[in-house]
Amino acid sequence: MILCITHSRDFYNIDIFFEYLASRNIPYFRLNSDRLNHLQKISVNENSFELTDELGNTIHSAAVKAVWHRKAWKISSPEELDQHYEKIFLGEYGSLRYNLMTVLEDVPWINPYENEKKVDGNKMYQLKVAQRNNLTVPKTIFSNDEEKITSFFYEYCQGKAIAKLHGVTAKTMTGENMISTTVIEEDSLEHLSDIAYCPMIFQPYIDKEYELRIVYVDGDFFTGKINNSENPDWRVAHADHFWSAYELPDTIKENLTSMMNEMGLYIGAIDMIKGRDGEYHFLEVNPQGEWGMLQKELGFPIAEKIADNLIKRINFHE
Known part of the structure; x- marks a missing residue:
């Protein structure tokens, strides 16, 4: 079974992922990170856990062969909870969630939790590692x-x-x-x-020609170019901006692969700018970054590639 840690409002990317697993007859379990609270029944010991989610579905850690850490959202607290108790509620459920995850640390993950947390929480570390791997950073x-x-x-x-x-x-x-x-x-x-x-x-x-959203999946690249040169952030660009498929130079692929290997990440959404100076400028890597727009608009099989990577590593692990 593949465990997918996501959130209750996630759709499209995860739906494709589950459809693909179903076509391969591989069981899966969806764990909504924001609902990992009083709505679920959870018991963890030093070697295992058992969880029954808000829909009544039960999973035991022994059945989990791999984990896709798709998205982690803040745990929801009940509206009726006394505000003075909310900090304790969130703190203890956060600790319970972390303890649950560490039970599974020996199975294949995309991405390994501790590696992901370090990268996602430290942009200066990202720039240092990128520079060390011959990427241009601002x-x-x-x-x-x-x-x-x-x-x-x-x-x-x-x-x-x-x-x-x-x-x-x-x-x-x-x-x-x-x-x-x-x-x-x-x-x-x-x-x-x-x-x-x-x-x-x-x-x-950076005076730019265009922006790139690069989805890296264990050595494979799915790159989208957006025709946004005047707006500082493509995520708030107007509707007349569109994505097109883009082929990165081999040297940039090699440097990005080296960077991701050093960071210990199997997947990441990388933002780069192609400047008018001719350089590819590395901005950041988001281990949980969005890529659904690239799969939807450009037909990139990103969800399937993530599933294939986990399946391959399960077989190797066993």
């Missing part, structure tokens, strides 16, 4: 210091920078409920006085 500062940011702007940004949060409110394809990248120009620097309350990442603005 000068970057993550800071709450108005003076340091201003000095960075004048030293590296040639009059135009971008500012973004380390994380976003929601990682969506459409940009809904998401704080996007902001353009900073010289007259914007006077508004940095509140930066102490919200540290941000600052980088020089």
Whole structure:
């Protein structure tokens, strides 16, 4: 059985994944991470767990042969819960979820949980590893210091920078409920006085030909190009922007593969910019990034490739 950890509002990508597994007669179980709470019955010991979900479906850890860590959302708390108890509720269910995951650490994962958590939670680590693997990365500062940011702007940004949060409110394809990248120009620097309350990442603005969303699956590449040169973030671009299939140069593929291997990731959604300077600029890798738009619009078999990778590794593991 393949366990898929996702959330209650996930669809399309995961539906294709399950349909493909069903066509191969491989059993699966959907675990909604946001419902891993009072709605489910969960018991964990040092070697195993048993869980009955909100629909009455039961799974035992012994049946799990591989895990796709598709999406992890914040655990939902009941509306009737006393607000003073909510922190304890979320803390203990979060600990229970983590303990449940570690029971399965010896079976194949996409992605291994600890590797994914380190990469997703540290953009500076991503840039360091990318640079170490011969990828071009922008000068970057993550800071709450108005003076340091201003000095960075004048030293590296040639009059135009971008500012973004380390994380976003929601990682969506459409940009809904998401704080996007902001353009900073010289007259914007006077508004940095509140930066102490919200540290941000600052980088020089890259004059771009186009943006690339690259889905890496264990050495295979599925790359979409979006015709967005004027907007700082394709996720909030207008509807007249569209995706087209793109072939990366072999050297970029080799460097990205080397980077992903060092990070210990089997899958990731990588954002790059093809600059007007001719360079491919690495921005970030999101281990749980969206790719449904590439499968839907370009016909890339990404869900099937993820399933095939897990099936192959199950057979090797056994």
